[in-house]
Amino acid sequence: MKKLFIVVLLFLLLPKVEAQTSDDNYKEPIVKAIKTIESIFKITIIDKDGLLKGKELDYAEWRIRQGNLDVSLTAILAPFDLTFFKENDSTYAIRKFEYARRSATIGKERLEFLADLYPNLKAWETRKADLKQCIISSIGLDKAPPMPKGKPILTPKRIYKDYSVENIGLEIIPGVYVTGSIYKPYPLKGKVPVVITPNGHFGDGRYRKDQQLRCAMLAKMGAVVVDFDLFAWGESTLQFESTLHRNSIAQTIQVLSAERLLDYLTTQKYADMNRVGVTGGSGGGSMTMFLAAIDDRIKVSVPVVMTSSHFVGGCPCESGRGLHLCGNGTNNAEIAAMAAPKPQLIVSDGGDWTATVPELEFPFIQKTYGMYGKQSLVENVHFPKEGHNYGESKRMAMYPFMAKYLGLDISKVKNSKGEIDESTCVIEPTEKLLVFGTKGEKLPANALKDINELYALFGEKNEKVYEVKK
Incomplete structure (x- = not known):
């Protein structure tokens, strides 16, 4: 009798579990629905950031499709702007939705979809032309005011072993100056190839060591090389403060900067515009792919650590x-494929979103080159144990590729052992790379400093809202 009393008491003390019914729209915590999904599909779902805590959903378990894990998870998570990433065959992680980042699984799905859109060269050429026009329009290049006719601002040259450096300030649209440096072979004789080197979000931008090294090395090999500041980075902050880098207009100005620098070089007798290359890493890799896709002057491209089917760059720039919404949806792998059939080296690593390039993105791009019978003109160098950078090993892969397809003399940068040697390059302090002086005292009087006026030059309104810090 005593044992029976204890059992009854324990039963009464248990929390009540109320059945969900249509009377309350079957509302329940989504963690319960997630548990059901784990049970059905024999997987583990991780919520390490507590994103599911306290969230309830009407008809939660009714949204589950027992035969489709992806659809089930999407149906449960999407109402809360959450998504999921496959960690391995049996583990999934909950994350906040990011428009720029998806899982590798979704990347694979998208590439398969895109491949079906153009089974032959004619269909691809049609899509490529449509994408090109849409990309130009989306960036806003077709709305850009003409480049002012004034001469660029050039600083005195610094002469080093086999190359020179001078800084340039070029007014690309009224009141907006792009600042950068031009590296040239020294002495400069005859017509030489051109390489433009957009930089990414690596530390000190174009002033950092690895950016200077690749510019100097390419110049020593025989190319005129131009790099430039990102929008609202470096000397650009004399016009637009750094917080404005995350305005979408940054993407417009950065691509336009590269375009107008190439326009300027077209006017220079030493520039062989039939031999133009572009290379950059991270955000500079994004610009490399965009430029190779839309500018027929680009003959050789080397995008570094940015070619991905599932990540398009989290920065608005x-x-x-x-x-990437062009053509009812594209991605950086397809944009890289738009360079076909021109030579392209895709550099990837195991420590970021390019980890899947050898198995996923490169075969897709290579197939596109194959439509032209030019599969051999696209290559992939993958560094599985390296991370997100444009480090020495990646530069060593780029130099011979550029030399091969731009007609550069790689022997100019080899030491007595036959090794590519960067040690003779001079790393300049930041102040030497400045156009407008250490305090910006030489900034032209007409320099635009109002972000709203910048948007207006393109016939747009600045919709970006900032939090006011108190």
């Missing part, structure tokens, strides 16, 4: 203008 890479993805803010919506160009």
Whole structure:
């Protein structure tokens, strides 16, 4: 009798579990629905950031499709702007939705869809032309005011072993100056190839060591090389403060800067515009792919650590203008494929979103080159144990590729052992790379400093809202 009393008491003390019914729209915590999904599909779902805590959903378990895990998870998570990433065959992780980042599984799905859109060269050429026009329009290049006719601002040259450096300030649209440096072979004789080197979000931008090294090395090999500041980075902050870098107009100005620098070089007798290359890493890799896709002057491209089917760059300066919505949806792998059949080296690593390039993105791009019978003109160098950078090993892969297809003399940068040697390059302090002086005292009087006026030059309104810090 005593044992029976204890059992009854324990039963009464248990929390009540109320059945969900249509009377309350079957509302329940989504963690319960997630548990059901785990049970059905024999998987583990991780919520390490507590994103599911306290969230309830009407008809939660009714949204589950027992034969489709992806659809089930999407149906439960999407109402809360959450998504999921496959960690391995049996583990999934809950994350906040990011428009620029998806899982590798979704990347694979998208590439398969895209491949079905153009089974032959004619269909591909049609899509490529449509994408090109849409990308140009999305970025806003077709609305850009003409480049002012004034001469660029050039600083005195610094002469080093086999190359020179001078800084340039070029007014690309009224009141907006792009600042950068021009590296030239020294002495400069005859017509030489051109390489433009957009930089990414690596530390000190174009002033950092690895950016200077690749510019100097390419110049020593025989190319005129131009790099430039990102929008609202470096000397650009004399006009637009650094917080404005995350305005979508940054993407417009950065691509336009590269275009107008190439326009300027077209006017220079030493520039062989039939031999133009582009290379950059991270955000500079994004610009490399965009430029190779839309500018027929680009003959050789080397995008570094950015070619991906599932990540398009989280900074608005890479993805803010919506160009990846072109053609009812594209991605950086397809944009890289638009360079076909021109030589392209895709550099990837195991420590970021390019980890899948050898198995996923490269075969897709290579197939596109194959439509032209030019599969051999696209290559992939993958560094599985390296991370997100444009480090020495990646530069060593780029130099011979550029030399091969731009007609550069790689022997100019080899030491007595036959090794590519960067040690003779001079790393200049930041102040030597400045156009407008250490305090910006030489900034032209007409320099635009109002972000709203910048948007207006393109016939747009600045919709970006900032939090006011108190």
